[in-house]
Amino acid sequence: MTDVDPTGTLDRLGLTEYEERTLTELFTLGRTTAPTLAESTGVPKARIYGVLDALADRGFVKVIPERPKRYQPRSPGAILERAVENRRQDYEGFRATLDERRGAFLEEFEPRYERASEGVTPTEELFSVVDVGEPSEAETRRLYHQADEQLRIITKSFEYLDTVAPALTAATERDIDVAVLMLHPDHLDADNAATQAAVVERIEHEYPAVGLRFSTGKLPWRGTLADPSMDYETGRAIVLVEEKDVPLSMRQAALTENGSFVAGLKRYFDLLWEYESVGEYPRHES
Structure with missing residues (x-):
C-alpha cells in the first residue's frame, strides 16, 4: 500500500x-x-x-x-496552481451568491434587528473567545491579512509559524511593520528550544525585515496585536493567557477590538521590547 x-x-x-x-x-x-x-x-x-x-x-x-x-x-x-484557481473560483461563486441574496436578506432581517435594538444602549464587548487550535490560528491569519500598519507578536517559540506563513509573507510584502517578541531560550525546555532555533533561523532567512527580540522574563500571555494606536481609536488583538496546568487543547483565546485595551497591550509589548529583552539570539556551537 x-x-x-x-x-x-x-x-x-x-x-x-x-x-x-x-x-x-x-x-x-x-x-x-x-x-x-x-x-x-x-x-x-x-x-x-x-x-x-x-x-x-x-x-x-x-x-x-x-x-x-x-x-x-x-x-x-500545476496541481498547486490549479488548487489555488479552484479556491479562487469557489470564493468568487460564494461572493456572487451572497451578492444575489444580499437585498432579500437585509430586507428580511434588518427590521427585526432594529426593532430588537430599540431602546438598548450600545455597548462594546471587551472580549469574544475562540478555541485554541485551528479557530485561533484562522483568527490570527485574519489579523495578519487585515493589518494596515503594524503587527506585534508575543510568542513562546512561534511554533505555529507554518500555519500563518502565507499571511505573514503577504503582510511583509505590504510593508507592514512586524515585530516578534519570543521567550528567551533559557526559559524553554530542550524540545521547545530546538523548535525556536529553527524558527529563528527561518525568520532571519525568509523575513529579514521582521524585528526579533527575546524576553528575559517569562511571558504571562501570548498573542498578536494589529494596528494598535495610542489614541485608543483602533486596534485588534488575539490573546492567549498562560495557564500552566491547563492542556492547550482545552484553552480558549480572547479576541478584542477594544482600542483602549489593545493600546494597553501595546504599551506592555513596548516595555518588554525596550527594557526586558535582548536582540541577539544565543547560538551554541555543536
Missing part, C-alpha cells in the same frame, strides 16, 4: 484519504489504469473510479481516453 504525502500538502488541499493515496501513487506510476491503482493503493475497486473522477474534476489528473481508460497526474506545480 502506498504512503500518503509526507509533506502534508495534499491534506491541506482538502483531499480525502483515498484521493491523497491515489494521487501520491500516480506521481510514482505515471500513466496507468484504475485497476492497477486500486491494487497498488489498497483503495477498493468499487471506489477507485469515483476517486479518480473527483481528482480529474479538480484538474489534478488527466483522463486518457484509451482502451482501457488510463489516468495521468498533472505535474506537482
